Amino acid sequence: MNKEQLPQHLIDIIDKQVDKFKKHIEIIEKDEIPLYTDDFPSEQSNKWIKVTDVICVYVDMKNSTQFSASSHANTTGKIYTLFTGTAVRVFKKLGAAYIDIKGDGVFALFNKNQVHTALAAAVTFKTFTTSVFIPKIQAKKADFDTGSHIGIHQGPILVSKIGLRKSKDHATDMFNEVWAGKTVNFTSKLASYSDNNDIIASPKFYNNIKCYQALYACECSDPVELWEEVDTSLEKKVPMDVVWRLQSEWCKKHGRDYLQTIVDADK
16 A cells, blocks of 8 residues: 555554454354354454354335435434334344344344244234334324335355454444345345335245245135245346245234244244
8 A cells, every 4th residue: 555645543554454354264153143242253363153044034114214304303213213123122022143223224133943933023023014113104294105125035144243342442332243245135135125015035035934824824814825926037136036025914813823823833
């Protein structure tokens, strides 16, 4: 680097990071997401954990930027709290191994043996969106088109903690988990493709669903398939040629029982 480009104290930072880049990184494979974030390696250790197979559920708010631009800060804050705060608590209660917030979106990671639990979490949030979130928002702004985008994908993932720990020089912790690889990114792309509060799942995730109640409509109606196969081969923003769409929410009569039955399928 040309030393006339930057002050020396910034060049020193870059040089130290380049030295780290030159070092060998050890990859530690695990079957499950570590229970405690203190168990995640840091950049100082030159180690990353590779979880060989995880399920990611990604939700974000439809038209949130438009809403923020046209609303008072007080209203925007309340809306984000309702949407994001509910997502975090629902995913946690239903057993997510890790949860993170990305702007107006939330992603939750479930272990590979939680296929049906992850689906139940996604359907629960969809039900919240249609039954509570949208009516609350439209009561304040009737013409505003909002809702949620929801995606589910399954695959390997890398994690390590990068940044600066809280110290006398840093009033706040700048030390965060970084999830690398395609899984979270692909799931966010699937979520962005969803519309009308539907759930978009990758073929890998869909093919692991075995519970009858997760595949067919409630006993309130004929036993029709809940999922629709969608050709996305011409969709440049979708990272796979086929996805599966779920438009159903929890049945108003049997939803509670179906949720429990679906979750129990992971046991």
